Amino acid sequence: MGSFSVWHWLIVLVVVLLMFGRGKIPELMGDVAKGIKSFKKGMADDVPDETKVVEHRAD
Template identity: 75%
Template sequence: MGSFSIWHWLIVLVVVLLLFGRGKIPELMGDMAKGIKSFKKGMSDDEAEGAKTADGKTVEHRPDETVQAAKERASKS
């Protein structure tokens, strides 16, 4: 009961082809590939810029500093 036979997979394939058509599946896969490439490019662009805040300042991390102290220091500058 845990595995599907070849007939189950053939029926699923026929239903998918009927729903999407033969030409639509490669088009969907191409769009998916473009989306993945765009996502990877965006991630690499973010890493290249470094960690910056909305106003363009670099985020400084001090391990011994509390969140409240960091907010107060940021509001002063």
């Protein structure tokens, strides 16, 4: 069990291309990118805004 040779990686690449096709891989990567952007946006929304200070006035 040594490291993989170039032939192993070429065979893996051919199998992946046969399974997903040429057009499917860019779509899949685009969906992954949208998911990451959505996750980052959600995480930014969850962070409390510490710059806002609410002052209560005693009347």
